[in-house]
Amino acid sequence: MALIGTGSLVGALLVVALVHRIVRRLGRRSTFLAELADRAHRPTKWLVGIVVVHLTVLFGSGSHAWRDPIIRMLGLALIAAGAWLVATLLMVIEDAALTRVRTDVQDNRHARRVHTQVTLLRRITVAVVAIIALGAMLMTFPSARAAGASVLASAGVIGAIAALAAQSLLGNVFAGMQIAFSDAIRLDDVVIVEKEWGRIEDITLTYIVVHLWDDRRLVLPTSYFMSHPFQNWTRKESALLGAVELDLDWSVPVEQLRQELRRVLEGNVLWDNRVCVLQATDIVGGMVRLRALVSAADAPRLWDLRCLVREKLLVWTREQHPSALPRMRVEQASQSVRRPAVADDGTEVPSDARMFGPTVDGTAREHAFSGPHEP
Structure with missing residues (x-):
């Protein structure tokens, strides 16, 4: 019987190896078959081997004492191998779906949405398969089935305790599923x-892991994005607008600076030819605030374009119109003296034009704040 079992096992493994070679050969023309041959070979080999051994022990052995424990162990191994193969097949199918949706294109908003959903679905399916396999293993034990009734009887209390203990975890899980299908945020969003x-x-x-611009990683719970505001620069499209602000003197030639901005942008690979605007938006602290509005295809290009525009406009202003650079004007007034009650032309100053004098109340205030008179 052992000889028959060994021969059956070797034959089954040879068949698996032959099928593997055929699928790999076909995989030269199909990415799906290539992934299937590489990733499903090991779980298939284990599953077929366990099935052959299990059938050999089940139908070929007598009533030995070791028969039942061996069958029990082989049954558990069979469930584990089957779950491994099912999870692998699901992951191969999901990867094949992702290969059809490319993210290395100019407008990849839909592709990033699909990648986000499939990635989360992959984790959910693997977790579900693992839970089902574990439950199937436990149900093979009669004592576990008997304990199931008592567990169900106290399910209310246990469920309340579990819900209280896993409140934060479940909140993040549901937030992750909501993010995946609400299209609020996707992979590669800025x-x-x-x-x-x-x-x-x-x-x-x-x-959720956010790759920051300086190569740091910011790790946040998924529930954060459902309860706090954040900016998504690429939700509808990758193209963006950016502003460059300059505070210059009043003598700055705005029209010439506007022409210089156009000259800097034309022919530049960072500019997407959509927006080129220069406006005086405010007057702050005795200086004119100019805002150059430019556009780019995505956030990294926009950042580099803004820095380039700022540098070029600064150099042009310093070299061509240095008088337009920011300056502080200070005017020194002469020492103030007490004005007479009449104007310079001899006319009388109206009483409502002065706080101190020449009215009775004004004269009283003048004496009150001028101090005692010298003798």
Whole structure:
């Protein structure tokens, strides 16, 4: 019987190896078959081997004392191998779906949405398969089935305790599912969160990783994005507008500076030819505030374009119109003296034009605040 079992096992493994070679050969023309051959080979080999051994022990052995424990262990291994194979097949199918949706294109908003949803669905499916496999393993034990009745009888109390203990975890899980299907945020979205600028690098059921511009990683719970405001720069499209503000003197030639801005942008690969505007938006502290509004295809190009525009306009102003650079004007007034009650032309000053004199009340105030007269 052992010889028959060994021969059956070797034959089954040879068949699996032959099928694996055929699928790999076909995988040269199909990405799906190539992924299937590489990732499903090991779980298939284990599953087929366990099935052959299980059938050999089940139908070929006598009533030995070791028969039942061996069958029980092989049954558990069979459930684990089957769950492994099912999870692998689901992941291969999800990867095949992702390969059809490319993210390396100019407008990849829809592709990033699909990638976000499929990534979260993959984690959910793997967790569900693992839970089902664990439950199936436990149900093979008669004592576990008997304990199930008592567990169900006290399900209310246990459920309340579990819900209270896992409130934060479940909140993050539901927030992750809401993020995946609400299209509020996706992988590779450019966001500003916690006053930091970065890109969504990873989304899980419990946390989100933001890759910041200086290569730091900001890890936030998924519930944060459902309860706090944040900026999403690429929700509808990747193209953005950016402003460059300059505080210059009143003598700045605005029209010439506007022409210089156009000259800087024309022919520049960072500019997407959409917006080029220069306006005087405010007067602050004796200086004119000019705002240059430019556009770019995405956030990284916009950042570099804003820095370039700021540098070029600064150099042009310093070299061509240095008088337009910010300056502080100070006017020194002569020492004030007490004005007479008449104007310079000899006419009488109206009483409502002076606080001190020449009325009776004004004269009283003048004496009160001028101090005692010298003898």
